[in-house]
Amino acid sequence: xxxxxxxxxxxxxxxxxxxxxxxxxxxxxxxxxxxxxxxxxxxxxxxxxxxxxxxxxxxxxxxxxxxxxxxxxxxxxxxxxxxxxxxxxxxxxxxxxxxxxxxxxxxxxxxxxxxxxxxxxxxxxxxxxxxxxxxxxxxxxxxxxxxxxxxxxxxxxxxxxxxxxxxxxxxxxxxxxxxxxxxxxxxxxxxxxxxxxxxxxxxxxxxxxxxxxxxxxxxxxxxxxxxxxxxxxxxxxxxxxxxxxxxxxxxxxxxxxxxxxxxxxxxxxxxxxxxxxxxxxxxxxxxxxxxxxxxxxxxxxxxxxxxxxxxxxxxxxxxxxxxxxxxxxxxxxxxxxxxxxxxxxxxxxxxxxxxxxxxxxxxxxxxxxxxxxxxxxxxxxxxxxxxxxxxxxxxxxxxxxxxxxxxxxxxxxxxxxxxxxxxxxxxxxxxxxxxxxxxxxxxxxxxxxxxxxxxxxxxxxxxxxxxxxxxxxxxxxxxxxxxxxxxxxxxxxxxxxxxxxxxxxxxxxxxxxxxxxxxxxxxxxxxxxxxx
Numbered sequence: 260x261x262x263x264x265x266x267x268x269x270x271x272x273x274x275x276x277x278x279x280x281x282x283x284x285x286x287x288x289x290x291x292x293x294x295x296x297x298x299x300x301x302x303x304x305x306x307x308x309x310x311x312x313x314x315x316x317x318x319x320x321x322x323x324x325x326x327x328x329x330x331x332x333x334x335x336x337x338x339x340x341x342x343x344x345x346x347x348x349x350x351x352x353x354x355x356x357x358x359x360x361x362x363x364x365x366x367x368x369x370x371x372x373x374x375x376x377x378x379x380x381x382x383x384x385x386x387x388x389x390x391x392x393x394x395x396x397x398x399x400x401x402x403x404x405x406x407x408x409x410x411x412x413x414x415x416x417x418x419x420x421x422x423x424x425x426x427x428x429x430x431x432x433x434x435x436x437x438x439x440x441x442x443x444x445x446x447x448x449x450x451x452x453x454x455x456x457x458x459x460x461x462x463x464x465x466x467x468x469x470x471x472x473x474x475x476x477x478x479x480x481x482x483x484x485x486x487x488x489x490x491x492x493x494x495x496x497x498x499x500x501x502x503x504x505x506x507x508x509x510x511x512x513x514x515x516x517x518x519x520x521x522x523x524x525x526x527x528x529x530x531x532x533x534x535x536x537x538x539x540x541x542x543x544x545x546x547x548x549x550x551x552x553x554x555x556x557x558x559x560x561x562x563x564x565x566x567x568x569x570x571x572x573x574x575x576x577x578x579x580x581x582x583x584x585x586x587x588x589x590x591x592x593x594x595x596x597x598x599x600x601x602x603x604x605x606x607x608x609x610x611x612x613x614x615x616x617x618x619x620x621x622x623x624x625x626x627x628x629x630x631x632x633x634x635x636x637x638x639x640x641x642x643x644x645x646x647x648x649x650x651x652x653x654x655x656x657x658x659x660x661x662x663x664x665x666x667x668x669x670x671x672x673x674x675x676x677x678x679x680x681x682x683x684x685x686x687x688x689x690x691x692x693x694x695x696x697x698x699x700x701x702x703x704x705x706x707x708x709x710x711x712x713x714x715x716x717x718x719x720x721x722x723x724x725x726x727x728x729x730x731x732x733x734x735x736x737x738x739x740x741x742x743x744x745x746x747x748x749x750x751x752x753x754x755x756x757x758x759x760x761x762x763x764x765x766x767x768x769x770x771x772x773x774x775x776x777x778x779x780x781x782x783x784x785x786x787x788x789x790x791x
Contacts, residue, residue, distance in 0.1 A: 325655025329663030342517030360656030520547025618680035742774030
């Protein structure tokens, strides 16, 4: 049974005056409260990640929730800090993002649908900016903006392939015509900015420094010139405050914002994580998709920008996913196939190797399904043991906290006896090409990087504007370690093709477009909207 949200905030010792209620079971925490607790010792930071995702899902969110519940059941003061769902995937193929079975966050329907309106606020603020840009051009174009260089697109929190490419045309009084399009809200720079901002002042500064276009002489134009920042901040006033909810067993959970990990950096907000680190002894967070995307960006972008130091990585894996990466067909996936497991486990091996490169202690979590056999589980355990990894079976989907107790004990044991030697894959001083090469070769396993002509042109612009020292955010398929979604397992001797770059100067990183990644997803033939 759900508890009133005041009871959950009381468990975290948050005074009533810093909690704003959104009904009985949802609240926002005032940013002012962080100033009261910022000098407390940090909790242990536990990163949940996974192998490359498959059509079955690996269950990172479910395992994050279950582990938090299990640790609380062991009297370890623990909080989960997770991302908000986007309506696009909720109604699309992926579905909601509140966990599953007996390991969910509540109230799940409200969380999946609108929640506290954070995504809508970001959508409105972003689209206000777009309207102001067009209006500035219409009203005489004071800043000599070249419409064909506008790099901020309108957004909506829904999958709609028809809006990927549009043409803005106005033929009355002043003619304006340029090609643009829509992105999904979770993919826009403003979402990333809100996630990486550490307070309202930082948010303002980041919005001011968003690159929006170039003038006719090729000079950059930033948001601060338009005088719209304060209006955008007014729309974001409450969206920047983290949301407090609870799990199905009343464990506290902070749920705040959520950029995509295949397009953006795929992590909840810095503000939410920092609150979590001060409100408990153990803070569990996750990064989207596999460790090659979400975890790498969490570690190389979010941790770098916010000064975070994770203490451990938990890699979630399923037997079904291993068989899929081993070449087994979907229709046969519930059948025992040890050979497919042996082939597919090379994908897990690569992600283990990657987390070692970041200097993190590792625990393997096998998210168990009814179809998993003793032989398959035994092989995975023996493989991980030979890699020096502690491995536990988790059944939190079926059993709630009880199904995660062994995992929780092992995580606590590793935290007690192994110290994180966290380090980045690349240095700030590396060139953009060096950063792309290090991530592509070290993390993905690529042998070669190919730059298309547009990418080479974009690189020159980045260097000219002095943004070369920013971290990189590679946008590629989540389904493979490569940029080709059909290359499963642990591909060898492949190339990464860089199509172009985008300067996200407000967020503070450079987006690298690899392969055929899109910033506006589409609905599938059998999307989840049919289930409502």
